[in-house]
Amino acid sequence: DVKVTQSSRYLVKRTGEKVFLECVQDMDHENMFWYRQDPGLGLRLIYFSYDVKMKEKGDIPEGYSVSREKKERFSLILESASTNQTSMYLCASSLLLRESPLHFGNGTRLTVT
Amino acid sequence: AQSVAQPEDQVNVAEGNPLTVKCTYSVSGNPYLFWYVQYPNRGLQFLLKYITGDNLVKGSYGFEAEFNKSQTSFHLKKPSALVSDSALYFCAVRLNQAGTALIFGKGTTLSVSS
Numbered sequence: 001d002v003k004v005t006q007s008s009r010y011l012v013k014r015t016g017e018k019v020f021l022e023c024v025q026d027m028d029h030e031n032m033f034w035y036r037q038d039p040g041l042g043l044r045l046i047y048f049s050y051d052v053k054m055k056e057k058g059d060i061p062e063g064y065s066v067s068r069e070k071k072e073r074f075s076l077i078l079e080s081a082s083t084n085q086t087s088m089y090l091c092a093s094s095l096l097l098r099e100s101p102l103h104f105g106n107g108t109r110l111t112v113t
Numbered sequence: 114a115q116s117v118a119q120p121e122d123q124v125n126v127a128e129g130n131p132l133t134v135k136c137t138y139s140v141s142g143n144p145y146l147f148w149y150v151q152y153p154n155r156g157l158q159f160l161l162k163y164i165t166g167d168n169l170v171k172g173s174y175g176f177e178a179e180f181n182k183s184q185t186s187f188h189l190k191k192p193s194a195l196v197s198d199s200a201l202y203f204c205a206v207r208l209n210q211a212g213t214a215l216i217f218g219k220g221t222t223l224s225v226s227s
Binding site for chain 2: 099101102
């Protein structure tokens, strides 16, 4: 089974802090994704990557950046956390095939105070 | 713009009754469609997908979905609901290129009462 592991289940950070969310997958998937999930808004794509050092902006990239130095690891960075970034963050991975489903981690619930 | 709509925020059904969770899509070309389920405090789990071929696709936990091209719909169904099916369900569409992300609907909460 594919395993996507997000390093933290819960995080509490202060406004203005730099925040790192880490995600690791163990199935040699080319694609990796970061979504945020908010009630009533569903999942919104922040960034995705189809290869090492490659990244593509999603629908809501403002205030975020990403890093993919190794194939198995995809990091989401909040440069200066703000309260409106309080959310559930979901990492996912998939093969580089259109029919390949995404496999999700259990999520990181981030609270910015 | 390519999009997915789930017209119902919540669906309530009694245990043992059939259930339907609705999804419509707007995408150019041939759609690749997916259904996911999310249990509380967990990530999303893949249920089933439509790529091509038979309009009725079967997935995990007894779920199935019917693709209807003329109505641009991909409704999730189950003949007999269980209380344990209570969860949040998401429909998603993949854009027309390999390696791209899924676009998700806003989700439908399914509540099955005993």
